[in-house]
Amino acid sequence: MREVNVSEVTACIKKLCIEANYFLNSDIYDSFRDAYENEESPIGRDILNQLMKNADLAREKCKPICQDTGMAVIFMEIGQDVHFVGGSLTEAVNEGVREGYKEGYLRKSVVGDPLIRVNTGDNTPAIIHYDIVPGDKVKIDVAPKGFGSENMSRVYMLKPSDGIEGVKDAIIDCIRKAGPNPCPPMVVGVGIGGNFEKCTELAKRALLRPVNESSSIPYVADMEEELFERANRLGIGPQGLGGTTTILGINIETFATHIAGLPVAVNISCHVTRHGSSEI
Numbered sequence: 001m002r003e004v005n006v007s008e009v010t011a012c013i014k015k016l017c018i019e020a021n022y023f024l025n026s027d028i029y030d031s032f033r034d035a036y037e038n039e040e041s042p043i044g045r046d047i048l049n050q051l052m053k054n055a056d057l058a059r060e061k062c063k064p065i066c067q068d069t070g071m072a073v074i075f076m077e078i079g080q081d082v083h084f085v086g087g088s089l090t091e092a093v094n095e096g097v098r099e100g101y102k103e104g105y106l107r108k109s110v111v112g113d114p115l116i117r118v119n120t121g122d123n124t125p126a127i128i129h130y131d132i133v134p135g136d137k138v139k140i141d142v143a144p145k146g147f148g149s150e151n152m153s154r155v156y157m158l159k160p161s162d163g164i165e166g167v168k169d170a171i172i173d174c175i176r177k178a179g180p181n182p183c184p185p186m187v188v189g190v191g192i193g194g195n196f197e198k199c200t201e202l203a204k205r206a207l208l209r210p211v212n213e214s215s216s217i218p219y220v221a222d223m224e225e226e227l228f229e230r231a232n233r234l235g236i237g238p239q240g241l242g243g244t245t246t247i248l249g250i251n252i253e254t255f256a257t258h259i260a261g262l263p264v265a266v267n268i269s270c271h272v273t274r275h276g277s278s279e280i
Contacts, residue, residue, distance in 0.1 A: 001083050002136040004280055006092035009084075009138070012278050013096025016142035017072060018104035020276040021064045024055040027210035028187070028248065028273055035185060035238075035245040044243025048185075051238070051271060065272050066183075069106040070144030072097045072126040073204065079135035090128065098122040109147075129201065141208055143275040149182035149268045155200060158262040167192060167264050168227060174266040175231050175247065180240020182268045185248045187211055188231070189267040193255035196263060202253040203267035208275055211249025220252050238271075248273075 029052065036048040058065040074093055086092075101108055101123040110124060111117040154177075156170040171190055178186065191202025214221040227250050237243025248271065257263060 001081055002079070003083050003085050004138060005086040006084050006089055007086055008280050009089065009092045009140070010096040010099065012140055012280060013072075013074065013093055013142055014100040014103070016140065016276040016278060017097055017100025017106065017144065020142055020144055020274040021066075021069045021104060021106050022062050023059050023276075024065055024272065025210070025275065027212050028271070029055060031211050031248040032271075035248065039238070039243050039245050041237055041241075041243035043241050044238045044245055047238035047241065047243075048245065064104075064106060065274070066146065066270070067107060068109065068146035068148060069101070069123075070146045070274065071110055071150075072101075072123060073143045073145050074126050074128045075131070075141040075143070075205065075208070076129065077131045077133045077137075077139040079137045080132050081134075081136040082138055093128055094124040094126055097124050097126045138280040139277065140280070141275060141277045143204070143208060145204075145274075146270060146272075149178075149186065149270040152178035152182045152268040153203070154266050155196065156264040156266075157196070158264055160260065160262050162262055164223070167262070168223065168230075170264050171227055171250075171266055172230055172234075174268065176234055176236075178268050179236055183270040183272075184236055184240060185238055185245045185271050187248050187269040187271070187273040188227075188250040189269060190250065190252040191255070191265040191267075192252060192263070193257040194263060195258065195261070198255055199263040199265040200267070202255055203265040206251040206253045207267060207269050207273055208277075209251045211251070211273075213251075215252055217254065220254060224250050224252055 189203045189206035191199040236246040
């Protein structure tokens with residue numbers, strides 16, 4: 001049994017909250033460059049160039065890439081041979097978010113009650129997903145998620161008879177209806193299977209995979225490629241002003257499901273799609 005003090009978790013999450021908001025992930029930046037070379041619209045090319053300059057400035061000056069620094073989503077893979085000491089793990093996670101958003105001068109965007117809507121003042125509580133896995137390590141992914149894109153996400157409870165074509169049409173329907181609202185070019189996370197809540201978690205997790213990395217399941221990789229091409233023919237373009245770059249990537253994750261169901265969740269993300277990872 002390996003002991004881990006929860007103060008290590010707090011320090012790790014604090015650091016990741018700041019870095020994820022300041023530094024654009026390399027796979028996204030590389031996708032900007034590729035999109036710039038292939039974009040057919042002059043306005044679209046200019047916007048993609050501005051987005052790269054914005055990311056460069058954020059990195060150089062250690063400033064947030066976007067004013068919406070998101071609601072913190074935390075994924076933790078906890079080795080079953082780890083024993084946490086020093087206090088509550090959940091409190092330690094939220095303290096990391098609290099310190100990161102304060103010291104990083106990141107916008108606090110969380111209200112304590114969805115209807116009363118009083119700001120908590122420190123961007124907590126975070127959304128936390130815990131998984132118990134073999135080993136004695138703790139892997140932490142921090143994914144701040146803004147709501148301009150989150151609001152464009154959808155769940156489709158399809159029938160098994162809708163099949164793979166129905167799934168594809170639902171995904172394209174979501175992207176089309178999102179239009180300019182999520183600050184495209186978008187990154188699209190998709191979860192297929194499970195049940196109502198599982199497919200949404202899968203879709204969120206899908207956004208952690210680099211956009212230049214295809215699914216390891218051959219038919220899913222084929223779907224990703226086809227939907228990437230279909231989405232970029234919609235003409236929404238960078239920032240919704242038209243062009244051939246509507247999405248930077250689409251990642252699909254699957255899970256077992258019930259014989260009577262075909263749940264599909266589409267989690268739309270903006271051109272930033274922030275996330276950072278570390279291991280304790």
